[in-house]
Amino acid sequence: MRSWAILLAGLIVWAVHFFLLYGIGEFAGEGKGPRLAVLAITALALAVVAMLARLLLRAPGGDGFERWRGRLALAGLLLGGLAVLWQGLPALLAR
Amino acid sequence: MSSETGFDPALYARFPTQEPRPPEEEEELRRIWCKPKGWEYLTVVNNNYVGIYYLGTAFLFFLLAGVLALLMRVQLAAPLMEIVPQATYNQLFTMHGTVMMFLFAVPVVEAAGVLLLPQMLAARDLPFPRLSAYAFWAYAVGGLCFFASLFVGLAPDGGWFMYPPLTSKAYSPGINTDFWLLGIGFIEISAIAGAIEIIVGVLRTRAPGMTLDKMPIFAWAMLVFAVMIVIAFPSVILATLLLEIERALGWPFFDAARGGDPLLWQHLFWFFGHPEVYIIFLPAAGMMSMIVATVARTELVGYRLIVLAMLATGFISFGVWAHHMFTTGMPPMTTGFFSAASMAVSVPAGIQVFSWIATLAVGKPRFNAPGLFVMGSIVVFVTGGLTGVMVAMVPFDWQMHDSYFIVAHLHYVLIGGMVFPLFAAFYHWIPMVSRRALSERLAKWVFGLMFVGMNVAFMPMHLAGLMGMPRRVYTYLLEHGWDLPNLVSTIGAFLLALGILLFLIDLARNFRLAPGEGNAGNVHGAGTLEWLPNALYAARSIPVVNSREPLWDDPQMSDDVAKGRYFLPRSATGLRETIVTSPLRAEPQYLQIMPGPSPWPLAAAVFTAGFFLGLTVQAYPFAIASGVLAVVGVLRWLWETDRRVGMEGVDIGADIRVPTYVTGPKSHGWWAMVILLVVMGMIFAMALFSLAFLWSNQPGHWAPPAPLAAAWTVLLLYAAALALAVAARALLRRGAGWAVAALLLSVLAAGAALWLDHGQWRATGLIPQASGQAASVFALQALQGCALVIGALMAAYCAARAVRGLVSQPANNTIDVTMLFLAYAAGQGLVGALFTRVIGIG
């Protein structure tokens, strides 16, 4: 499980973030409150991505498989982070 | 090197072994995995045969759906043509989309998985061969019946996404729609069965040493593919179920006048429907990555990034469903979320394309048949991807949605991203199952015609869309000026068809089925394990894998494998068997005894088809009889599984000993059940979402739910059911009778809980025919009822096995999976009882 959590870290953050946002849009509407909530959740998700990346960068090397896993996870955090950032933009720009 | 299971990786150094193997070992393997004769071709379960049947049937549906497309193109060649009548045309496009998506695209990649994965992972077979056979037969029989509805004018005509209210009883009173709902619902079962097989196969039956980072990229693709099926298909299963209930019983899930909502269908359908596109694309992309490396004769550049891209696609594709709904009046921020996710999902696709290009740049690419299709695929897929980014832009989509621009886009993506890679795969892998490879000379013509025809057919559709031509029109007026692009498209479609016809001629001339021995062999010089010397038992011995392209890195490997110098050079137990390995690092864990040929999967499949067909044509006694026989068939095939052989530990080579019977979370049966429960959990979660969605969108139709305070008896009974189920596993140490009694009591407790729950809701006076809320609540209870009926059957099955002395102690797989199922069912009931009472409480 630990390996999967590392491999999928960035994507899991994206998924949790996305479905929270969709839930807000679908069930709470698009007023000022929901928009602020979207922005706050986005900031939080980005912070989590940064924190996970820091953890991974500091993790000891390990064997071939573990190094591979770590590098894939870092790339995943980058991709997930970009997607999370995009996900938050509508709260600012789409009224 | 670290270990995952406590297995010492240093033991791998014992291979290849040096002492010669006795010759009778190979003969015994051949006898155990013998070729079928006569009628046995119907009862085979070996992946070499089932895979080929599966592939052939799926390709047949590709041809049939293609013919439907040609008929449509003839009708649209000029304005106001009267070749295909309106009603027929509406059936044609519905069937073309449905058959291509459900009967060709998903099954064909599942078939490729069944055929290729065991060889690629060097397993003897997939872990549940009889399930594969069932999935295939259910699909083949059900699919052919479904297609035949076209010949009697009863084919569905609501478009492949079947939007209500058009597909409701009021506007589609015939059984055409029921053919779709029941036919497709049924084929989805087959897809899920295949997905379970593939997940467990990829994670648990890899060759020792094949850690995740050394897994062939196709296996990664199939893993993500199968997980996506498990997450996505439940949504459409629920949707079809709800619409069928609405049609049959009048429960208004999608009828706005009675508190339903037509948009609920669109959410449920597209939550499946968009991931579906990636479900189709990913395995094809996996094939591309395998073939590109072989075409370029170098290892894949960016393997790690491609794995990430596939995982990312698997995730992000679940956040794009509503981009099919930008014109439904969704508010701007919400459309923005989906627009952003639609952009994000294109990034992994770009990563894969550039990895392929980089691989070609590093290597010395060959312009052979697979090479041509690979290159053509890149061009066509990129074009489709770019128009995909365009329609991900909400304002542009407002114009292009449901126009021919979309028709062009989706065909570029699917033909470039799936059909061309599939043809590359045909040329690449046919030498593995045929005595002769296909003709390289003819292939150039096949490719040329398909590539040119494809572009001539679909490029003008972009223009037709910009000219305002909506999709799904059986004719058009001259005054729109759509005549020229349509005529060109028709010509292109026939060029494309001509290319495929040539391919068929090539198949007829050169394809000579030879699964296992006698095939053409590694003509392309690929580096992965499916090109080891093969027989019906796959490789003679199961190699230790140290790299991604073992055959390139160890030229001796083929010889060593064939001489039995690796794992399992013989049958250790005299039965069909394969090594089960750990999910991350593929360390040997135990020897799985595999079931052999059996007529029961075929019988169960035929009766399952009979059940659904009977429901469709409203022959209810026939349906019920078929349903009972189908259950009997499944139980009968299972009866011979979960057996213990006399030997507790066996030597699987070089004195490495593993057990032959394992229970609990390590066993493959446990894994399969957990995946099945994820499927059930997703169906249930989507049903909860439906209730919440109706509450949020139809507040005017909401009544106070059954009182929460009175629910404590229900909750208590479900908690007891859960505890009893879990206790069964511990009680098995005392005796099989104890365990079975606990399971049966668990069913009783859960049944009582459901009874009480239902009674409390009836007392509110809500009527399912009158309100979307009540319909959703009672549908949830009906789902719960189904789960409990299945649970009861399983408990009874355990009881029967206990009576016959087949329940091993102190632990037993049949008891384990029944326990899991009942525990889940109790938990589901508990959550449902709470959720329905909380939604709209204020």
Add this chain to the structure above:
Amino acid sequence: MNNRADPVPIGGSWPPPVLDPAGPFSEPVTTLAWALLIGGAVVLLVVLAALGIALFGSARLKARLGGEKAIWIGGFAFPAVVLTGLLIWGLMLTSSLSATRIAGDEMRVRIVGEMWWWRVHYLDGDGREMLRDANELHIPVGRPVLLELDAADVIHSFWVPRLGGKMDMIPGRTNRLLIQADRPGVYKGQCAEYCGGPHALMGFVVIAHAPEDFARWQASRTPAAAAGGRGLDLFLSSGCAACHTIRGTPANGLAGPDLTHVGSRHTLGAGILPNNPGTMAGWIADSQAIKPGNRMPAYRQFDGAELRAIGDYLAALK
């Protein structure tokens, strides 16, 4: 080309309607469309060039392309930058074109999608119905029109490409769409969501008038007591009135289009036939041959003279 009075082809000539905007709710989308189409073509060329280099390029170029760095640049960095820009553009444009924020001085029209035609209700500022019509919409140029879209049976979708994007008409909800024409003319539209049967033949026309012409058109909407005669008698006695209304006569059916001003319409059969006494008679005699599956039965019992009488009567309902 915008001042023709008769229904005219919108396609067949360059530019195609989506790229030939006629108002502020389609114009910015056309700009976006051109940017996307040209940008897309450029990216395709770049990818083709990269593929070309990979296959035929010099060793030096191939070496540059053949590594993870190239994947990061081409597959990640480049899309990340371009798509961020596009996303921002798209989101802002979505906001400015959405009917979520309206000024309140728009002309209001409620349009209801039916199988397979359109019911049109002109509303006043308070949402009260002023006028009822079918299958065509008359608007003044230069003024935004707020469409309130609904459906009577199944889902339809309203789309007049030159005036704005499309919007679905969904039973149980009212969707709003803003359109505007800046030049007088006839703008064709069509149902874009498959709605069964003759969905292909569910057309629509918007006629944009210069302000003074629009006032004249509005004034002409009071029903003149048309000379009834034999045509009206046949209309009333043959069951037509069960489905159709002609204000000022006993005909008050609601199932089909209101025919009070049918003679002045630009098209018959929901945007598919030119309107003249001949097509009118043909439609009445056998609309099922023209638009199979539509809800109006064929009236084959009329002889030629009777058809002419009804046709002339209806054609006179201006």
